[in-house]
Amino acid sequence: MAKKRASITDLAKQLNISVSTVSRALSGHSAISEATVKRVTALAKEVGYQPNSLASGLRKGRSNMLGVVVPHIDGNFFSQVVKGIEAAASKAGYQVLICQSNEDVAHERANLETLMNAQVEGILVSLSRTTHEFKHFEKVRKRDIPLVFFDRILDGYDVNAVVLDDRAGGYRATKHLLDQGYRRIAHFTGPQYLNIYKLRRQGYEDALREYGLPLEEELIISGSMDMAAGSAGIKKLLELPQPPDAVFSGSDFSAAGALQVLHERGLRVPEDIGLVGFSNELFSRLMVPMLTSIDQHCELMGRSATRLLLQIMQEQSQHAAPQHIVLQPDLFVRASSLRSAASH
Amino acid sequence: MAKKRASITDLAKQLNISVSTVSRALSGHSAISEATVKRVTALAKEVGYQPNSLASGLRKGRSNMLGVVVPHIDGNFFSQVVKGIEAAASKAGYQVLICQSNEDVAHERANLETLMNAQVEGILVSLSRTTHEFKHFEKVRKRDIPLVFFDRILDGYDVNAVVLDDRAGGYRATKHLLDQGYRRIAHFTGPQYLNIYKLRRQGYEDALREYGLPLEEELIISGSMDMAAGSAGIKKLLELPQPPDAVFSGSDFSAAGALQVLHERGLRVPEDIGLVGFSNELFSRLMVPMLTSIDQHCELMGRSATRLLLQIMQEQSQHAAPQHIVLQPDLFVRASSLRSAASH
DNA sequence: GCCAAGCATGCAAACGTTTGCGCCTAGGCC
DNA sequence: GGCCTAGGCGCAAACGTTTGCATGCTTGGC
Numbered sequence: 047m048a049k050k051r052a053s054i055t056d057l058a059k060q061l062n063i064s065v066s067t068v069s070r071a072l073s074g075h076s077a078i079s080e081a082t083v084k085r086v087t088a089l090a091k092e093v094g095y096q097p098n099s100l101a102s103g104l105r106k107g108r109s110n111m112l113g114v115v116v117p118h119i120d121g122n123f124f125s126q127v128v129k130g131i132e133a134a135a136s137k138a139g140y141q142v143l144i145c146q147s148n149e150d151v152a153h154e155r156a157n158l159e160t161l162m163n164a165q166v167e168g169i170l171v172s173l174s175r176t177t178h179e180f181k182h183f184e185k186v187r188k189r190d191i192p193l194v195f196f197d198r199i200l201d202g203y204d205v206n207a208v209v210l211d212d213r214a215g216g217y218r219a220t221k222h223l224l225d226q227g228y229r230r231i232a233h234f235t236g237p238q239y240l241n242i243y244k245l246r247r248q249g250y251e252d253a254l255r256e257y258g259l260p261l262e263e264e265l266i267i268s269g270s271m272d273m274a275a276g277s278a279g280i281k282k283l284l285e286l287p288q289p290p291d292a293v294f295s296g297s298d299f300s301a302a303g304a305l306q307v308l309h310e311r312g313l314r315v316p317e318d319i320g321l322v323g324f325s326n327e328l329f330s331r332l333m334v335p336m337l338t339s340i341d342q343h344c345e346l347m348g349r350s351a352t353r354l355l356l357q358i359m360q361e362q363s364q365h366a367a368p369q370h371i372v373l374q375p376d377l378f379v380r381a382s383s384l385r386s387a388a389s390h
Numbered sequence: 391m392a393k394k395r396a397s398i399t400d401l402a403k404q405l406n407i408s409v410s411t412v413s414r415a416l417s418g419h420s421a422i423s424e425a426t427v428k429r430v431t432a433l434a435k436e437v438g439y440q441p442n443s444l445a446s447g448l449r450k451g452r453s454n455m456l457g458v459v460v461p462h463i464d465g466n467f468f469s470q471v472v473k474g475i476e477a478a479a480s481k482a483g484y485q486v487l488i489c490q491s492n493e494d495v496a497h498e499r500a501n502l503e504t505l506m507n508a509q510v511e512g513i514l515v516s517l518s519r520t521t522h523e524f525k526h527f528e529k530v531r532k533r534d535i536p537l538v539f540f541d542r543i544l545d546g547y548d549v550n551a552v553v554l555d556d557r558a559g560g561y562r563a564t565k566h567l568l569d570q571g572y573r574r575i576a577h578f579t580g581p582q583y584l585n586i587y588k589l590r591r592q593g594y595e596d597a598l599r600e601y602g603l604p605l606e607e608e609l610i611i612s613g614s615m616d617m618a619a620g621s622a623g624i625k626k627l628l629e630l631p632q633p634p635d636a637v638f639s640g641s642d643f644s645a646a647g648a649l650q651v652l653h654e655r656g657l658r659v660p661e662d663i664g665l666v667g668f669s670n671e672l673f674s675r676l677m678v679p680m681l682t683s684i685d686q687h688c689e690l691m692g693r694s695a696t697r698l699l700l701q702i703m704q705e706q707s708q709h710a711a712p713q714h715i716v717l718q719p720d721l722f723v724r725a726s727s728l729r730s731a732a733s734h
Numbered sequence: 735g736c737c738a739a740g741c742a743t744g745c746a747a748a749c750g751t752t753t754g755c756g757c758c759t760a761g762g763c764c
Numbered sequence: 765g766g767c768c769t770a771g772g773c774g775c776a777a778a779c780g781t782t783t784g785c786a787t788g789c790t791t792g793g794c
Contacts, residue, residue: 051533053780064744069782079742094529099507100453101780104444104749111487111508118473120689122672125469132463132490141508143455144488146476163443164455164485185438189395273676302676309678329673332617332646334653345464397750408774413752423772445750448779 052093061085072097103165111141112355113161113169117149117198122327123344124172127196130348131170138356140167147174155182168192168355173200175240192358196351201241206358208351208371212242215340215375216249219294219322222338222377224257226385228292228320232265232283234276234300243271246296246324265290269300276303284311292320292383298327298339305333305382321382335381343373396437405429416441447509455485456699457505457513461493461542466671467688468516471540474692475514482700484511491518499526512536512699517544519584536702540695545585550702552695552715556586559684559719560593563638563666566682566721568601570729572636572664576609576627578620578644587615590640590668609634613644620647628655636664636727642671642683649677649726665726679725687717 054072058065063082071078071086089095103109112135116124128144135142143164145157154174161169162185169191171183180203186193195207223231233250236243251261264286269275276295280303283290295301301323308315315321315335323330326341350371358369398416402409407426415422415430433439447453456479460468472488479486487508489501498518505513506529513535515527524547530537539551567575577594580587595605608630613619620639624647627634639645645667652659659665659679667674670685694715702713 055780065781066745066783067743069780070743073782077742082742094532096503096506098448098509098780100444100448100509101749102782104442104448104751104779105781105783107749109444119463119476120466120469120473122464125464125472128469128488129462129464129490132488136489136504141487141504143485144472144476145480146473159440160480160485162440165442165444188438299676306676306678327673329671329676332650332673332677334650334678399750409751410753410775411773413750414773417752421770421772426772442750445779446752448749448781449751449753451779 051098052095053098054095057086057089057093057095061089108167109165110139111143111164111166112352113143113145113157113164113166115145115147115154115157115161115169115171117172117174118146119144123197123325123342126344127172127348127351130345130350131352132348133345134349134352134356138352140356149175151176151178151182158182158186162186162189162191166191168194168359170351170355171195173198192355194351194355194358196347197242199241204368206354206368206370208347208354208373210242210342210347211372211374212245213249213252215324215342215377216246216294216296217253218249218375218377219324219338219340220250220253221256222379223292223294223320223322223383224253224259226292226316226320226383228383228385229259230265230288230290231259231292231294231320232267232279232290234267234269234271234279234293234295234297234304236269236271236296238268243296250294271297272299273303273306276300276305277307278303280304280307290319292322294322294324296324298323298325298330298337301337301339301382302329302333305337315382316385320385326378330378330380333382338380338383339378341376341378343376347373395442396439397442398439401430401433401437401439405433452511453509454483455487455508455510456696457487457489457501457508457510459489459491459498459501459505459513459515461516461518462490463488467541467669467686470688471516471692471695474689474694475696476692477689478693478696478700482696484700491521493519495520495522495526502526502530506530506533506535510535512538512703514695514699515539517542536699538695538699538702540691541586543585548712550698550712550714552691552698552717554586554686554691555716555718556589557593557596559668559686559721560590560638560640561597562593562719562721563668563682563684564594564597565600566723567636567638567664567666567727568597568603570636570660570664570727572727572729573603574609574632574634575603575636575638575664576611576623576634578611578613578615578623578637578639578641578648580613580615580640582612587640594638615641616643617647617650620644620649621651622647624648624651634663636666638666638668640668642667642669642674642681645681645683645726646673646677649681659726660729664729670722674722674724677726682724682727683722685720685722687719691717 054068055065058068068086071083114131132142143166147154147157151174195205199207235247238244254261267279269279293304301321313319323337323339326339330337330339398412399409402412412430415427458475476486487510491498491501495518539549543551579591582588598605611623613623637648645665657663667681667683670683674681674683
């Protein structure tokens with residue numbers, strides 16, 4: 047019962063002209079008289095003609111689709127990145143096919159397979175947490191399908207990527223605390239095999255060194271970076287003979303967990319202890335006091351990655367040297383670390 | 391320079407058999423000998439053959455793709471719904487094409503157009519805020535493309551839809567406050583032309599009526615439902631000759647805004663004022679005290695909508711009566727409304 | 735009046751699959 | 765030995781476009 051969608055051939059028949067003429071008329075080809083163009087477009091509008099992009103993609107060898115593989119699409123970071131990707135892609139006339147790897151490398155492999163079947167013209171990937179090898183991407187490369195990674199990348203592979211300068215983020219956060227007069231600064235960090243946590247920590251250490259302060263192992267707490275880890279971490283720190291006067295947390299969630307404990311114990315933030323998070327999550331503005339945090343420009347990352355991908359797709363010289371784009375994070379200073387203002 | 395992807399024809403040539411045999415062998419057709427099936431699959435794996443789903447879609451008249459139109463993809467709610475959609479779709483072997491309308495009806499119209507060009511087999515839509523008419527969906531209907539709406543729908547049109555029982559949510563939230571002994575309960579609500587806010591308010595009123603309490607206009611604050619609106623709202627309420635002893639906010643954000651003001655003024659939650667939000671945003675667990683809220687089962691909504699769509703796609707009887715699926719919200723009770731526990 | 739040029743259009747192949755139909759062969763049955 | 769069946773396979777058309785080339789017609793220059 048489904049009504050046949052009108053095809054270019056139907057239009058041609060009704061107008062007694064050939065399909066090629068119709069095709070050219072619709073695609074704005076030069077060698078078609080204005081009169082026919084008008085006749086064709088008029089009829090097209092009348093019958094509600096819609097081009098079949100599958101057919102066109104098949105013939106032209108290009109699908110007008112980009113593929114995206116993310117660990118998961120919910121959560122603040124990835125949903126914003128995807129928003130940026132979709133925006134940039136649709137502006138360039140591309141559709142976006144989205145897959146979730148669920149942090150599972152097997153899923154990730156399957157996702158790539160599906161995207162290649164769908165004939166996407168390029169692929170954007172943020173690696174799953176369980177991805178430690180590169181083999182499944184070689185297949186993509188062999189097919190000469192442009193590939194751009196963002197945020198999560200694998201060390202030691204020279205690939206196109208857009209990442210955040212996590213070291214600079216860690217450095218800036220720590221330096222801000224130092225500038226505010228804090229001198230015994232603790233740090234919450236995550237698994238060191240993830241580039242992001244390793245780099246944030248490096249930034250932290252660089253800042254301390256710059257100020258001639260010692261790096262004390264007891265001030266660095268490694269954990270899962272969620273709220274519970276933050277609560278546990280701050281408890282451990284408070285039990286030290288010489289507790290810290292500030293914490294730079296590698297995640298806003300851990301910072302929130304720490305804040306809850308500080309509240310319970312009657313410690314004041316920022317007076318007694320300064321607090322800085324990472325990610326500038328939505329809720330950082332909802333905490334009391336509001337949390338100073340590092341913004342990752344998620345949406346910009348999505349847009350940049352897409353633009354890089356589109357650029358690579360255009361260059362014939364597929365095999366130019368891979369590009370690395372490094373985005374600079376921003377520090378959003380809020381009450382949780384403003385000792386100078388609070389002391390007035 | 392791009393290496394030609396191996397096609398079914400290449401396989402056929404190499405094996406000296408016809409393309410039809412290869413096709414049937416790969417698709418598990420019965421009338422092919424086991425021996426050839428093995429030969430074909432072996433070669434296919436060897437050369438890394440990947441089916442071209444554009445071609446297959448063109449021939450079969452089905453693309454294996456679903457379309458999704460959301461106002462925007464970031465934020466807690468929609469990103470979780472999309473997660474559910476993607477999960478359900480990919481389990482059924484479908485790809486998901488995602489578009490953002492940016493809350494703009496013109497964009498929405500364009501999105502539908504693109505999705506139809508891409509030959510999606512079904513479309514999932516949550517309306518943009520500026521959509522007050524239905525015309526652009528009639529075109530989709532005329533093409534017999536199955537259509538399912540979720541969350542945001544238009545009153546007065548009989549369509550397939552999956553929505554939350556917002557009235558029940560409002561009712562349950564209010565009843566909980568009443569059960570906790572609060573008697574003068576205020577309500578933050580949003581634009582009444584949006585079904586969700588209207589219904590939440592109805593639930594609120596129903597609960598009050600059930601307890602024989604009067605509806606007082608001065609206790610109902612209408613606003614934009616963000617943090618600022620919450621702050622402004624609670625200030626207005628506190629200036630009343632007889633301020634409320636609890637607030638049911640139609641959004642977690644407004645509840646958060648209110649909480650900040652209460653903190654500033656030294657009012658205790660839940661002892662002096664009880665607080666309940668709506669949406670169960672991530673940060674509701676991060677607030678001090680933790681915020682009682684209504685969970686919308688976002689991911690389930692995505693999965694349900696997708697399943698409904700797939701079901702409609704399978705039924706020949708396209709034109710069966712439209713189905714409405716109503717999801718029941720859940721109340722997550724936390725400290726911000728627990729007077730009984732707090733009083734002990 | 736003839737030829738070159740240029741414009742508007744048509745023809746047909748191609749993209750990679752799927753699928754109805756028909757062919758061939760082998761085997762079983764009478 | 766002939767006939768029938770069925771299994772295994774090939775042929776070719778079809779899906780809706782795009783596009784190189786050919787074609788016909790008009791026009792202008794000499």
